[in-house]
Structure formats: structure tokens, C-alpha cells
Amino acid sequence: MNTGDNGFLKEKLRECGYKFTGQRAAILDTLVQCSGQHVSTEELFNLVKAKHPEIGLATVYRTMILLDKLNLVHKLDFDDGFSRYELVKPNEDHRHHHLICNTCGCVSEVEEDLLDNLEEEILRKNGFLVKDHRVQFYGLCKKCRE
Ligand SMILES: [Zn+2]
Ligand SMILES: [Zn+2]
Known part of the structure; x- marks a missing residue:
């Protein structure tokens, strides 16, 4: 086990x-x-x-x-x-992003955060400290694009 x-x-x-x-x-x-x-x-x-x-x-x-x-x-x-x-994955302080296919409904993950710059920008412009986020991208997966 x-x-x-x-x-x-x-x-x-x-x-x-x-x-x-x-x-x-x-x-x-x-x-x-x-x-x-x-x-x-x-x-x-x-x-x-x-x-x-x-x-x-x-x-x-x-x-x-x-x-x-x-x-x-x-x-x-x-x-x-x-x-x-x-x-929740150990050592995951920020949520990973999800890619959702509008055609077949498959869900894949983006491991990299990619949002560090955006978060810094938000802190600078809005004075808001981002601690977490939920990001979902909708579109067409690789298979459905072929
Ligand atoms: Zn698809
Ligand atoms: Zn996931």
C-alpha cells in the first residue's frame, strides 16, 4: 500500500x-x-x-x-x-493554473506560476498583496487543434 x-x-x-x-x-x-x-x-x-x-x-x-x-x-x-x-501538492504555495478545453473538456495544468510580474504590478499599483490566485484558461487543447 x-x-x-x-x-x-x-x-x-x-x-x-x-x-x-x-x-x-x-x-x-x-x-x-x-x-x-x-x-x-x-x-x-x-x-x-x-x-x-x-x-x-x-x-x-x-x-x-x-x-x-x-x-x-x-x-x-x-x-x-x-x-x-x-x-494540494506539498510545497505548492500558489495554485497552479488550469487549461480547460472547450471542445473535449480535458483539463491540463501549468506548473509554472508565471504571474510574479503581474503580482508585483498589483502590489505597486493597488497596494494589494496577492497571496493566492485561481487561474483558468479556456480554449482548444493541442489534440483538438489538430
Ligand atoms: Zn480538447
Ligand atoms: Zn490541477
């Missing part, structure tokens, strides 16, 4: 005074297996259910709200009618 990321998540839950229950462990394990993806609550539930039929949708739903509150996951909205989640 892969306990790499899970260990970190477990510690964080405990630190914040939450129990690391079997159900939470199962949901976190599944999330770790989906790392790099952007799963909806329903998709996650279906994956969890395959191995743990005793876990209900409401539990997955509540767990994701808790993990979001603890800043262990990011909640994403790609305007497709679903709430999606992804694990």
Missing part, C-alpha cells in the same frame, strides 16, 4: 484535532491514487465504493468539505456542473 502522501495527510488531520478514521483513510487513499487528476465528488465516491461499499456518498461529500477546510485539497469549479477536487 502506498502510504507516502497519506502519511502527511494523516498527520495534518491529527494536528487539526480530527480523527483519522478508517473511512477517512479510504477516501484519502483513493484521492492519493487520483493525484494529478481533478475528480468530482461522484467520481471519487464511485472509486471508493468499489473497495469500500460501506461508505456512502454523504460521507465522501462531508469528508471533502473537511479536507477543503483544512486546505488539504483544492476545490475546483470548471463550469461543467461538478465540484471537483485535487490534492
Whole structure:
């Protein structure tokens, strides 16, 4: 069993005074297996259910709200009618950007921040210190352009 990321998540839950229950462990394990993806609550539930039929949708739903509150996951909205989640990557102080294809709906990520200059400009002009941001680009992916 892969306990790499899970260990970190477990510690964080405990630190914040939450129990690391079997159900939470199962949901976190599944999330770790989906790392790099952007799963909806329903998709996650279906994956969890395959191995743990005793876990209900409401539990997955509540767990994701808790993990979001603890800043262990990011909640994403790609305007497709679903709430999606992804694990927060360790050492990620700023959110990565998402590229969303209008044709096939695929979502890819831009790892580089690229916004340092813009943030400096905002601080200078508006006196506003940017701590985080959510950037989504909509357009045509490489495949759909061909
Ligand atoms: Zn596409
Ligand atoms: Zn992402």
C-alpha cells in the first residue's frame, strides 16, 4: 500500500484535532491514487465504493468539505456542473493554473506560476498583496487543434 502522501495527510488531520478514521483513510487513499487528476465528488465516491461499499456518498461529500477546510485539497469549479477536487501538492504555495478545453473538456495544468510580474504590478499599483490566485484558461487543447 502506498502510504507516502497519506502519511502527511494523516498527520495534518491529527494536528487539526480530527480523527483519522478508517473511512477517512479510504477516501484519502483513493484521492492519493487520483493525484494529478481533478475528480468530482461522484467520481471519487464511485472509486471508493468499489473497495469500500460501506461508505456512502454523504460521507465522501462531508469528508471533502473537511479536507477543503483544512486546505488539504483544492476545490475546483470548471463550469461543467461538478465540484471537483485535487490534492494540494506539498510545497505548492500558489495554485497552479488550469487549461480547460472547450471542445473535449480535458483539463491540463501549468506548473509554472508565471504571474510574479503581474503580482508585483498589483502590489505597486493597488497596494494589494496577492497571496493566492485561481487561474483558468479556456480554449482548444493541442489534440483538438489538430
Ligand atoms: Zn480538447
Ligand atoms: Zn490541477
